[in-house]
Amino acid sequence: MKKIVIQGLGYVGLAMMTFCAGAKKGNKYLYDVIGIEKNSYKGRKILKKINSKNNPRIVDDINFLKFYSKLIKDKRIKATTDINEYSDADAIFVCSNCDYNFVKNQAKLKDFVKNIEIISKKIKDNCLIIIQTTLPPGTTDKIIEPIIKKNLEKRGIQNYYLCHSFERITPGKDYYFSMKEVQRVIGSKNKKSLKHAKRILKNVFKIRSNKIVEFDTPTESETCKIIENSYRATNIAFIEEWRKFCSKNQMDLEKILKCIRQRKTHNNIMRSGIGVGGYCLTKDPLFAKASSSQLMGEKFNFPLTIKATEVNQNMTFDIMSEIRSKFKMKIIDKKVLLIGVSYREDTNDTRYSPAETVFDFFKKLRCKLNFYDPVVGYWDYINNYSVNKKNLNNYDIYVHLVKHQLFNNINIPYKKNSIIFDLNHTLNIKKREKILKSKYYESYFIGSKNK
Ligand SMILES: NC(=O)c1ccc[n+]([C@@H]2O[C@H](COP(=O)([O-])OP(=O)(O)OC[C@H]3O[C@@H](n4cnc5c(N)ncnc54)[C@H](O)[C@@H]3O)[C@@H](O)[C@H]2O)c1
Structure with missing residues (x-):
């Protein structure tokens, strides 16, 4: 054998x-x-x-x-x-x-x-x-x-x-x-x-x-992989640029994107999101310039790819800074629950997850944080376990970050007068409408008007 x-x-x-x-x-x-x-x-x-x-x-x-x-x-x-x-x-x-x-x-x-x-x-x-x-x-x-x-x-x-x-x-x-x-x-x-x-x-x-x-x-196989991931990373950065513009000018980016997707040639345009994580998309685009400078002895700078990576590296922080200026004192010294901490849905992989930046952000605002993510269970980044499903009802701020399938059947018992952030399109229309209609909650949905 x-x-x-x-x-x-x-x-x-x-x-x-x-x-x-x-x-x-x-x-x-x-x-x-x-x-x-x-x-x-x-x-x-x-x-x-x-x-x-x-x-x-x-x-x-x-x-x-x-x-x-x-x-x-x-x-x-x-x-x-x-x-x-x-x-x-x-x-x-x-x-x-x-x-x-x-x-x-x-x-x-x-x-x-x-x-x-x-x-x-x-x-x-x-x-x-x-x-x-x-x-x-x-x-x-x-x-x-x-x-x-x-x-x-x-x-x-x-x-x-x-x-x-x-x-x-x-x-x-x-x-x-x-x-x-x-x-x-x-x-x-x-x-x-x-x-x-x-x-x-x-x-x-x-x-x-x-x-x-x-x-x-x-080299062609190596290049194929790097282009594949740089393409995706660049598309994500492109949408982030427009997210910033639409957010500043109170436009509904997701409605605009939905309209653009009607064109067959544009039907896979990305949506907005909280950030790029995982082991691959965070580093692979940078291998383009590394190839040129460390291996080929050339000076191809890959300006578009590098800029896209930069936009992606700052994305989560930029979004959180926007939230900070919008909610001001309301998000200081609070009890915060992060809902979903992996870098993407339905995985327990938390490598370079945007949740890390979100966690650090609230921590700096003297918030007390927990996370709820039964798929991840133990989160190495903070050396801690996810809170139990029965203990979700006593937070001032709820931050939805990942759309795990198992969240579909869970109704989070938001506390009265809490703030709800959906930073990755994790909530369906029904749940979202309920939040928006209720007088008990303030909310922020990424890519939406957020008056
Ligand atoms: N994770 C993905 O989704 C994915 C997808 C496609 C491609 N890739 C690529 O595949 C490669 C591996 O990715 P991964 O996610 O499995 O990485 P990983 O870090 O999870 O696994 C790599 C493993 O190799 C081990 N290792 C390092 N040096 C070794 C040595 N000398 N002898 C034996 N083991 C050694 C490490 O201890 C580690 O456990 C990377 O280049 C990555 O970019 C990853």
């Missing part, structure tokens, strides 16, 4: 390991699979969870959990910190992270390179390396490949296969299908690497060739 090793067991790696472990031909499993985590506090915590046979905390998708539980029963899920497991791997999926240093304005390439060093010092002849990490375009070609080559040559090994194949998984309730049913992209400089990578991806995801896009270079 061929052996697959997965490096990094975060959102991407855990799913990749599970899909590889579950790949079958007829009744027979196809690969011997093991995941490798970093020997760090975080890495060991992940391993403890996986090896305890409990469901990993990051998963809240029932389809994935069913798949995962069956594999646990069949003893197919294995994870370790032992880097010797790379030695006899036939294929390695690199799912470790490449982060961005927001202070130095640089991609943290050195850290990522270390992950590749570890692999290339261990692997055997003819190993296939598929890099799934989102990277500044050019990284695989200009840095990764030379390192692999150098380290293999030192050990007298000549053959290896290398490609970049980015990931599109979405944390949350679509975790399983956002991985299984999507088009795959492979960027590789040589036909053999491409052939091997295609075979594995076809086996693992049971996809046909027409669902695989091939590029002649890893």
